[in-house]
Amino acid sequence: MAVSILDRLRSLFGRDQACPAPAVPGVHDTEELRRVLWRERCRSDRNGHGFTLLVFGDRSGDPVRSLGRLVEVLQTRVRGTDEMGWLDARRLAVLLPETSYRGAETLAQDVEAAFVGEDTAPECSVCCYPTDAGKFADVFGEPHPATRPGRREPPDEPPAGGGTPPRRRRSEVPILPGEPQEVEALFSRAMPPWKRLVDVALAGGALLMLSPIFLLIAIGIKLDSRGPVIFRQKRAGRGGRPFDFYKFRSMVIDAEARKAELLDQNETEGPIFKMERDPRITRMGRLLRKTSLDELPQLWNVLRGDMSLVGPRPPTFDEVEQYDSWQRRRLEVDGGITGLWQVSGRSTIKWPEFVRLDLRYIESRSLWNDLKILTRTLPAVLSGKGAK
DSSP: OHHHHHHHHHHHHHHOTTSOOOOBTTBBOHHHHHHHHHHHHHHHHHHOOOEEEEEEEOOSSOHHHHHHHHHHHHHTTOOTTOEEEEEETTEEEEEEETOOHHHHHHHHHHHHHHTTTOSOOOEEEEEEESOOHHHHHHHHSSOOGGGOSSOOOOOOOOOTTOSOOOOOOOOSSOSOOSSOEEGGGGGOOOOOHHHHHHHHHHHHHHHHHHHHHHHHHHHHHHHHSSSOSEEEEEEEOGGGOEEEEEEEOOBOTTHHHHGGGGGGGOOSSTTOOOOTTOTTBOHHHHHHHHHTGGGTTHHHHHHHTSOEEESOOOOBHHHHTTOOGGGGGGGGSOOEEEOTTTTTTGGGSOHHHHHHHHHHHHHTOOHHHHHHHHHHHHHHHHHTTTOO
């Protein structure tokens, strides 16, 4: 078996580093692993039981020896309910159902012990699901280590007669870097080429045609209130990746600081904050929001590749912190300027249905569906229904 695994890996890396991972008995290929992960996440969302994922990668510079040896070690240590598979040609993952971070760390340390004295020890990180610290503690009955700065070894017990405690046998470089990672990034779905092509063509053309309107809006904002023309905010993109989100400023410059005192007047459910008569909105801002003209600078986000024309609205990070685990599926794809929510009533839709519309879009994403949403967007904007 060992020779077979090494031979497959040698043929893989000898041909092309970008080719798919080799077929190894008991190890899923990349596509099958993603299906297994998706099924386990759905099960976790339904029954409330979390899971962890150990992700191993080569750091020795010799992936043939490192990953070949790793597969041998893991095949003698994983449980019957665990799943192994290739994330890509250089990373191997182990899915541990209903296992806490501490349990995953134990397995990683066991693997590390098998590499003592060898120069092929892999690196390893832990992905936890769900990632919310409070909910993770509820699921596993122990605190989630997401905020700890790094992995700390428990102190060795001193010998009974005093003196220097013996050192445990460990490899030179700890196999775990310490901080657990978010598993949501592994479920992100790359933007199809047709979608990117449509985005670049339409967003680029719209920026050129609408440039006179941009200028008029900028003048109106400056005449109406002091502050910058463009409002910039960190938002969560595909897989939770942060990016700078742009809008025409529609509020007073200290709007974010004043938000806390208005939270008890929120007129919508869930983590999103909406008020019909928000006192922070300027006169020009009310016009911009009513007509959705404040969203036009996001065409630049689309051109940059931060967003798409069609997709779930990119959330703020404080909103993401309030998501239930199933609601984080909104982050699987690139956010959009418009979407099913935009053409179905906007702020009149309650939060759970808001999320379900996004998930429905994600599962049925196609060129035809995007074109239908885009053609329905202008009538929805002109009607002003649900705009706040």
